[in-house]
Amino acid sequence: MPAIRILPEILSNQIAAGEVVERPASVVKELVENSLDAGATHITIEVVKGGKSLIRVSDNGSGLSRDDALLAIERYATSKIFSKEDLFSISTMGFRGEALPSIASVSKFRMVTKRGDDNAGTLVDISGGKLVNVEETGAPDGTMVEVKQLFFNTPARKKFLKSDNTEISHISDLVSGLALSHPKIQFRLFSNQKLVKNFSSLHDPFQRSVHILGKGVQQKLYPIDHQNDEIRVKGFCAHPSFSRSSSGRIFLFVNHRLIYDRGLVSAVLRGYQGRLMKGKYPMVILFLDIPFDQVDVNVHPSKREVKFYNYQQVYQMVTLGISSALMRAQEQMGSYSQKPVDGVSKHGVSQPQRDSKPFQKPYQEAGKVSIRDWGNQTLVSEPVNTPVQKSGFIRENDRPGTPVAQDRAEFIPEKPLPENTGKSDSLDMTFEPADAGISGARILGQVMGTYILIESVSGLTLIDQHAAHERIMYEALKHRYGNLDVISQNLLVPETIELSYREVDALEQCLEELALLGFIIEPFGDTTFVIRALPSMIDEKQAGPLIQEIIERILAEKNRSVTEEWLEETLILSACHRSVRANQSMGELEIRQLLKDLEGCENPMHCPHGRPTMIAWGQPDLEKMFKRQV
Numbered sequence: 001m002p003a004i005r006i007l008p009e010i011l012s013n014q015i016a017a018g019e020v021v022e023r024p025a026s027v028v029k030e031l032v033e034n035s036l037d038a039g040a041t042h043i044t045i046e047v048v049k050g051g052k053s054l055i056r057v058s059d060n061g062s063g064l065s066r067d068d069a070l071l072a073i074e075r076y077a078t079s080k081i082f083s084k085e086d087l088f089s090i091s092t093m094g095f096r097g098e099a100l101p102s103i104a105s106v107s108k109f110r111m112v113t114k115r116g117d118d119n120a121g122t123l124v125d126i127s128g129g130k131l132v133n134v135e136e137t138g139a140p141d142g143t144m145v146e147v148k149q150l151f152f153n154t155p156a157r158k159k160f161l162k163s164d165n166t167e168i169s170h171i172s173d174l175v176s177g178l179a180l181s182h183p184k185i186q187f188r189l190f191s192n193q194k195l196v197k198n199f200s201s202l203h204d205p206f207q208r209s210v211h212i213l214g215k216g217v218q219q220k221l222y223p224i225d226h227q228n229d230e231i232r233v234k235g236f237c238a239h240p241s242f243s244r245s246s247s248g249r250i251f252l253f254v255n256h257r258l259i260y261d262r263g264l265v266s267a268v269l270r271g272y273q274g275r276l277m278k279g280k281y282p283m284v285i286l287f288l289d290i291p292f293d294q295v296d297v298n299v300h301p302s303k304r305e306v307k308f309y310n311y312q313q314v315y316q317m318v319t320l321g322i323s324s325a326l327m328r329a330q331e332q333m334g335s336y337s338q339k340p341v342d343g344v345s346k347h348g349v350s351q352p353q354r355d356s357k358p359f360q361k362p363y364q365e366a367g368k369v370s371i372r373d374w375g376n377q378t379l380v381s382e383p384v385n386t387p388v389q390k391s392g393f394i395r396e397n398d399r400p401g402t403p404v405a406q407d408r409a410e411f412i413p414e415k416p417l418p419e420n421t422g423k424s425d426s427l428d429m430t431f432e433p434a435d436a437g438i439s440g441a442r443i444l445g446q447v448m449g450t451y452i453l454i455e456s457v458s459g460l461t462l463i464d465q466h467a468a469h470e471r472i473m474y475e476a477l478k479h480r481y482g483n484l485d486v487i488s489q490n491l492l493v494p495e496t497i498e499l500s501y502r503e504v505d506a507l508e509q510c511l512e513e514l515a516l517l518g519f520i521i522e523p524f525g526d527t528t529f530v531i532r533a534l535p536s537m538i539d540e541k542q543a544g545p546l547i548q549e550i551i552e553r554i555l556a557e558k559n560r561s562v563t564e565e566w567l568e569e570t571l572i573l574s575a576c577h578r579s580v581r582a583n584q585s586m587g588e589l590e591i592r593q594l595l596k597d598l599e600g601c602e603n604p605m606h607c608p609h610g611r612p613t614m615i616a617w618g619q620p621d622l623e624k625m626f627k628r629q630v
Helices: 009-020 024-037 066-072 099-105 164-181 205-213 215-220 262-271 311-333 465-482 501-509 511-516 540-556 564-578 588-599 619-625
Strands: 042-048 054-059 108-114 121-127 130-137 142-148 186-191 194-199 221-227 232-238 250-254 257-259 284-289 442-447 451-456 459-464 488-498 520-523 528-535 614-617
Touching: 009 099, 024 042, 024 054, 024 099, 024 142, 024 164, 042 164, 066 108, 066 121, 066 130, 099 108, 164 186, 164 194, 164 205, 164 250, 164 257, 164 501, 205 215, 205 221, 205 232, 205 284, 215 221, 221 311, 232 311, 250 262, 262 284, 262 311, 284 311, 442 588, 451 465, 451 588, 459 465, 459 619, 465 564, 465 588, 488 540, 501 511, 501 540, 511 520, 528 540, 540 564, 614 619
Parallel strands: 042 186, 250 284
Antiparallel strands: 042 054, 054 142, 108 121, 108 142, 121 130, 186 194, 221 232, 232 284, 250 257, 442 451, 451 459, 459 614, 488 528, 520 528
């Protein structure tokens, strides 16, 4: 007997199924794409137990004759391509002729199909790749494919399937993506006989996009339309504030085919450069129209991967399309909103907010001090006459006879201006700095609304107010959790959050652990949860975004088990959401308390993520910088 043998057809089909059919969502994808190629306008998907027990896809497409129905279940039988030239200009969703025989080889498969001109339809039954029955039957026009007991004859594959919620979530995301690229087609998805997705036929892709991304993004969803002689990029991009911790809300289509391409995702992120925090992903729906001969979709049997012949041009077009859309929106609105977003400037660079008149400054609000104040002036409640310095510049509260209101005179520095102010070219800034750590240091001001500048006997120190407060909040939360002293506060109005099935599965696994941290979250319907209470140190406004980010972190950690490491990550997230932000003004008393609390931390030098909270310069460092020392 020869050592090399030809595999039986059933076995070869099962091997092929390993590439085409990874999970129930793969089956749905192949069947729905066949429906789209058949010209269907109404497609219904029904699944039971996440598609493990049943997947049924029905359409009102063109249907098949008896002969074509039997040929369709043969490997490499297709109506989409006929020559090698066709392979390089594919315009249909399917073309390989592998899907139906691969699916039929690992399931109990039934197909009922009928053309409009036929008097009767055709029923085909297959079990594990073996033809069981073919007969005429009454049927509506179109095709119905039913897949039962997926992987019943390949238990090694079956054991790798995830929970029902995870599998239905993958199917739901897939159907949402297909609905985006075909807004004129009605899609309905049923799970365990319950309607979970219903996309009506629409002529407006914007409304379909809002349906999928959520109504909250409707007012901040900007159109993309950028093209050259060969490529057109269109779609929608959301305001940077709607960012997520994963790329799950970036939908990419090439010639209406839902794909995933790391290069395109990177191009999308470059379009948002300077507008997103590190590790965040935007909400984007992107359609690329490219000549069929300029893109190869025959890279992988799943057809989710593509190869561009001029990928650099494609990526550049995507980046330009998104950045142009965001810039147009910013120009039309003056900014994205009335409030700046995380200090992002028009050019995508974080910049401090400056006064419109750099040398004339209005009264500082009570308790707030800017780096330009320096802290060497005396605030009084009666008029004073102050000579003008030789520089010729004059500050508003240096004007002769200008009264300073009592309620604005809260921050009184240690020393008044010298008596000879205005009589010499330079200001005497000498003083005796405190030597009591950062809490007793002299506060010089707040720089760019983000950093606190202090002076002590050891020199100058610049403190990142967000990183410092994050360290304080983290240690406080950790101490309370360690001592089982977590205090929950009930929300005045409980907040509901709508999740995907996959997110539901992740949240249900950690509800008890979240309760130990002070989060009281309860099911409130199929995929809806209600947040009833939060740890007392967390702002109510952060409830929804914080829980959403916790869930996304859980999903990002594949094969995650509930461990102390995961709880630590949740504490860090909670501290981050509770902390003072960049570009947030702080009063002198607030700064003083922040410094005191930071000094009392176990690790005051770093935030929980490992970033430094402060940078210090001693006198030798400064003298070297100014070349006073060689």
